[in-house]
Amino acid sequence: MNTLLRTEGLGKRWGPFVANSDISLRFEPGARHALIGPNGAGKTTFINLLTGYLAPSEGRVFFGDEDITALPQHQRVKRGMTRTFQINTLFAGLTVLESVALAIFEREGMHRVWHRTAASRSDVVDEAVALLGRLNLERDADTLTSNLPYGKQRLVEIALALATRPKVLLLDEPAAGIPTAESAELFDAIARLPRDVTVLFIEHDMNLVFRFAERITVLVGGKVLTEGTPAGIAADPRVKEVYLGEAEHG
Numbered sequence: 001m002n003t004l005l006r007t008e009g010l011g012k013r014w015g016p017f018v019a020n021s022d023i024s025l026r027f028e029p030g031a032r033h034a035l036i037g038p039n040g041a042g043k044t045t046f047i048n049l050l051t052g053y054l055a056p057s058e059g060r061v062f063f064g065d066e067d068i069t070a071l072p073q074h075q076r077v078k079r080g081m082t083r084t085f086q087i088n089t090l091f092a093g094l095t096v097l098e099s100v101a102l103a104i105f106e107r108e109g110m111h112r113v114w115h116r117t118a119a120s121r122s123d124v125v126d127e128a129v130a131l132l133g134r135l136n137l138e139r140d141a142d143t144l145t146s147n148l149p150y151g152k153q154r155l156v157e158i159a160l161a162l163a164t165r166p167k168v169l170l171l172d173e174p175a176a177g178i179p180t181a182e183s184a185e186l187f188d189a190i191a192r193l194p195r196d197v198t199v200l201f202i203e204h205d206m207n208l209v210f211r212f213a214e215r216i217t218v219l220v221g222g223k224v225l226t227e228g229t230p231a232g233i234a235a236d237p238r239v240k241e242v243y244l245g246e247a248e249h250g
């Protein structure tokens with residue numbers, strides 16, 4: 001099978017501290033792939049290396065056949081790699097529809113003139129409305145993003161990411177800090193995404209991981225402990241040990 005995204009011997013050090021070490025992973029087109037591991041295992045660092053937010057200390061990142069290790073973030077977004085953050089990154093003064101339309105204008109390279117061109121670009125508004133529909137956000141189109149409940153704000157962030165037309169969507173704890181009912185709704189929306197969007201996500205809630213992921217990679221101490229199907233990972237004594245150890249320590 002062709003690989004959409006892969007890393008070879010990826011590593012990140014800060015002085016003597018090793019955050020990621022020798023990570024070689026492959027992500028197939030259409031994958032629903034979870035990255036799990038205890039706090040500080042290096043999951044966010046790995047996503048930061050994939051997106052170009054951080055430069056690796058060693059190793060390479062390939063998108064399709066292209067070596068993108070040295071590409072800046074915005075070039076990776078142009079090629080179809082988009083991420084969301086653990087923290088809220090929405091503009092407070094815009095409605096949901098305006099936010100998504102602005103993200104589409106930005107994709108089209110028109111964000112500097114969007115206030116002049118918006119009226120003549122009903123196609124952008126149509127695309128934004130369609131995107132909101134996919135995430136069940138149509139009824140919130142005219143609400144200021146800052147007035148939305150937190151769970152819906154996370155959905156809007158996913159809408160903004162989708163506006164870039166990603167081939168790979170990288171989600172860093174999309175359900176962090178939101179109530180269980182809302183996080184299930186959020187993952188239902190992610191589950192409805194078409195298969196031409198590959199999803200790699202970090203998640204601590206094992207119920208969500210095992211409900212949604214088809215492949216799981218376990219990181220411990222910056223290294224890959226193991227990778228497999230949810231059934232294989234659930235049955236792996238090394239994984240149990242890592243999580244039991246965590247539970248024992250509080």
Ligand SMILES: Nc1ncnc2c1ncn2[C@@H]1O[C@H](COP(=O)(O)OP(=O)(O)OP(=O)(O)O)[C@@H](O)[C@H]1O
Nearest residue numbers: 014017018019037038039040041042043044045046
């Ligand atoms: N800029 C930095 N400088 C120094 N150390 C850092 C930096 N960023 C992260 N680290 C350290 O690297 C380690 C891995 O952090 P990372 O955020 O990747 O882990 P994580 O698995 O995503 O953790 P969590 O699940 O708690 O979000 C941590 O010990 C963290 O303190």
